[in-house]
Amino acid sequence: MPVSFVTFDSRWGAAVCAQTQQSKNPTQWLTNWAPEPRDVYWQNLAIPFFSLSIRKFLISIAVFALVFFYMIPIAFVQSLANLEGIERVAPFLRPVIEVKVVKSFLQGFLPGLALKLFLYILPTVLMIMSKVEGYVSLSSLERRTASKYYYFMLVNVFLGSIIAGTAFEQLDSFFHDPRTIGVAVPMKATFFMTYIMVDGWAGIANEILRVKPLVIYHLKNMFIVKTERDRERAMDPRSIALGENLPSLQLYFLLGLVYAVVTPILLPFIIVFFAFAYLVYRHQIINVYNQEYESAAAFWPQVHSRIIASLLISHVTLFGLLSTMKAAYSTPLLIFLPLLTLWFHKYCKSRFEPAFRKYPLEEAMEKDVMEHASEPSLNLKTYLANAYLHPIFHMFEQEDQKEEATIEVRIDKSEQQQQQQHVRSSHSQYEEETSAQTHYHHEERSSSQYQYQYQHQYQYQHEETHMRSEQSPPHFVYHHGVEH
Template sequence: MNAIAEKCRKVDPTDPTQGQSDTIVQLVIALALGLSAFIGFCFLRPRWKGLYAARKQQRDSADSLPVLPDTLFGWIPVLYKVTEQQVLASAGLDAFVFLSFFKMSIKLFSVMFFFALVVMAPINKRFRYLPPWGDGGDQEPTIAWYNHPQLTNMSWSNEADNDDGSKKFILPEISYLWAYFVFTYVFTALSLYFMTNYTRRIIRIRQDYLGSQTTITDRTIKLSGIPPELQSEEKIKELLEKLEIGKVENVTICRDWKKLDDMMDKRASILRRLEEAWTVHLGNQASVANAQSRVIRRSSEDYEEDESNAHESGNLLGQSHVTPYEQPRPTTKVWYGFLNLTSKKVDAIDYYEEQLRKLDDKIIEARKQQYKPTRLAFVTMDSIPACQMAVQALLDPSPMQLLAKLAPAPSDIVWPNTYQPRSSRMIRSWTVSIFIFVLTLVWLAPVGGLAGLLNLCSIQQVWPEFAKLLERHEITKALVQTGLPTLVVSLLNVAVPFLYDYLANMQGSISQGDVELSLISKNFFFTFFNVFLVFTAFGAAGKFWPALQESLKDTTKLAYRLAESIDALAIFYTNFILLQGVGLMPFRLLEFGSVALYPIMLIGAKTPRDYAELVQPPIFKYGFYLPTAILVYILCFVYSILPAGYMVLFFGLIYFVLGYFIYKYQLLYAMDHPQHATGGAWPMICHRILVGLGVFQLLMAGYIALHKSFVAATLIVPLIPLTIWYSYFYARTFEPLMKFIALRSIRRENNADFNIVDEDIGAERPAEHIRRESTTVDESREKGQKFVNPSLFVPLEKIWINGQKGSNDDSTNRGAQSPDPLGRQASTESSVSLGDTHIWRENGDNNV
């Protein structure tokens, strides 16, 4: 038997010194990566404010935030002092909830780390289980206490020699396992305590925040399952008012606007091509500086002058073929004839302007037409209490009919999905779910391969020469066995969310907020199932099916399998958290993806519109970052009591501390979050924490039972149904307050210092609940919005060249009037022609 095989036979995965060299190597790599990224960010931050302070520069909601100093580290204390009230005022509820999860984890794991270091670490150092391994696996589990001088006079059940010749005494099972039992209960209680306290706090703040604002979203319901006999605005209004819920302010029935939406998409494409043609003709005079300039608003006098001088300056932008510019007019190839087999080159500017003119005429006519209604409508009530009563009540005795739910924000709605039949959305949703299930099985191959790299014995079986090479080079072995798997798993956690984001958008959700919540769910399923359960319980992909079949036949097998392998993977998960927190987290500050893509996008940018899009703040998506954070939370719990617990908790604490400050900076200063979920991610976080608690309890029961302490293991089992009951209790008690606004929380507009119940009895609200003087971020971004498909009324953008953009707020567009209830568009437009580029405006109104 060779040396590697002999070492594999004697290896003890519970040995606290096992894998320390791997962790040291990983720590050096993580520190090198993290510190270089952090120092690089501190150096580049004041120099690239267009990227690293994009939100502060371009979003009015960030104006109230303190200005960060341009010194190397001076921004850190200023960011630390930004309060939760400022986070709410600037970034909204979703950011507040996201950061609250990190704050809760910091407090919880600080307490757990103390107990793990002070109590469990000494116990685990003195007592160490030797679980049954070897070929037969029949050896009785025992406890080893190495050369303890105070126990020399005790009766030993067995005696063996250590490798160094000293005696190793084997004790029968004693009360050691009861420490595991006690701390399983203690840590479970701590988790539920912190989760409940933070839930109550978030509910209180959310109710006060939403109850003190007035937005059209807070007064609007999404009414689905509308029967054919009620598919008109007048009938829906009459029905709801008969129910005496409240007065209806407006009803918008979603109609089949596909034809109109397609024309608007086509128009946007033609407009871009026209802008590219003009940019080529005029020369690339556009620059990033021009693109960053504010939108130019032209007054009505300017347009009167344009109209009066239209003939004098005719063809200002496009005289047929006589131009003052040195660059020739660009051409484009047009296909025509039988099966579009014939082509010819034409003047690109003339061609696209004519295409745009014809399409504008079609859009104007399309806005006047009547479209087929669907079973979905948005109903705006006259007050928030009326809206809340409608969504919390059953409106119709028939199943699946007249279902009222809270409406998403107008800017959050995916309008093409509103006129998709419910059956079509269901088919798309199930298709995506089935595809993700199949994809989960596909991930087994790479995940199983990575699991094989963790064990030198597995490498020995597949590639003996490579195993011998690794055995001779300790650092290379650490890099291959620990560094490479953790890096690949981390890269999977970065890459897979992009695929799942695309799939979530294909499911047919009505709002982008629903898409993001779906993305959180999908990515967590990947990280939890593939990165944790499959990696831990089933090992290599070839063992997955036999292990799964065995576990399905007897669920206790899963607990035993987890217990058998969890110690062996302690170093891997420790290094995984270390790399995620210390090594990769600072790279999020650098926005490496945006920096890497910027040169590529810059090369492809041609028009001022392209340059303007380059400097927009990147989008912060919680579904990309939250699942990994929840997985780290679960890993900290799983290992909290085991010998590696203090190391896992220490690096987990570092992960959440760094994550809190880095994400706080990005959410407030660097990145934008246009979605509007009003903190809807918090119940998802809590339910997944409870799943992790269940796994932790199941694992500890199996771990203790594996070592024949059946009484302690049996006493842990009641924790599992208790956690399931708490999940049900949480859903019934707390979730409604995370979804709805309590009527008592709603403030009347004419007396903001009292809520509607306390006002009747003359009781003033506490000072911390008094309505804020300024508007909320939701009120600011929803000002002037309506629940109407933008294709029906949005002003038709005009060409944007030389860094100057036609404003959507001026009178330069046709068809900019609000639609009538039937989805038709009245028309009182007039046009002004500047050569071949048409500038349209509405009579008598410069602000549409």
């Protein structure tokens, strides 16, 4: 495997190593900050370094084609979804399709269903593309998926709804004739109001109700669940899908900035959406979803860039709107708006973005000193020994814990059976004592001797079982074997 994890006993040492060049030969090795243990995507660690650039280049071409030519696969699927295509693929359904009610329903339902299914699986397709690129952390995969999904929604939902035609025609109109955008944006305000209510408000209601996970859980419970562990897996809510939810929130923020000046009547719809979104997502993140990893606010630089892009788009839209009105002579004065916005973005990028990429040595030293003063007996090696351990070895540990639990349960059952047998033996001895006093003395000695032998044998087996379980190899032995 071309990747290895190096752990340090101090934050200062890790910060120095991660942010410096370790070899005079720059092609020998690279040192970067490692994601936290829960954030590691182990499947991509074995990808050779030289193939990463090739993978990213090919995926970039695929994403470009998906964003700008997505209507081609949609048209192909919809052509198969029409009635002629169904009759050609499945001739035995022709008598059913020829029914007037069924035919009219399918003609209006199938094309929209094909489009909806494509948009439904789109985040999954983009996540697979991000995995093929070779990123080694779950947070990086979600960030890349969110970027791809945002570009898709910007071109095909925002620009595609404003300007009719292909994606290239939309961009050509956007850059060469901003007045077209200025005229078209106010005309689409009603459409986006409806879009916010149907997709935004209904999406928030669907998020709090969690209808889709509920249906999936019951389907798994009927066909897949066989044990209690399967039931727990089926009920697992997992973490919030940032790669899908974050681009949608950024799109609504873009709509709010664009229409704040052009058509302010849309702002109440945006405010209501974000108010409900804040309450619902706050509740879901705290009480429903699991936190799979910590990424130290690594998403924020991308969110900041999307906000700046939304401001620039709103400036261009305002240019186009004013140029079509009597205020055309004052339009050149607005050229300072995008210039100031770009300057602010450059300032934030140069001053604050390094704080998200590098770890300050001053803070690392302060935390090390504070930790040694408050917890002088803290042993980090105990934690770090098994921190970056492949999940397959954690499965072995869980199996060992199950075996120990099974042994303890069996021992408890043996103790209960032994106690019940002892009670029955005492009861039988009492009956024999009342019936035959002479025979009782002889039987009492043999019974007592038998009980003593049985108890002694059981005690030996009980101690031997615990002794074997205590001598089983501990977890760090597997880690030691992997390292060697």
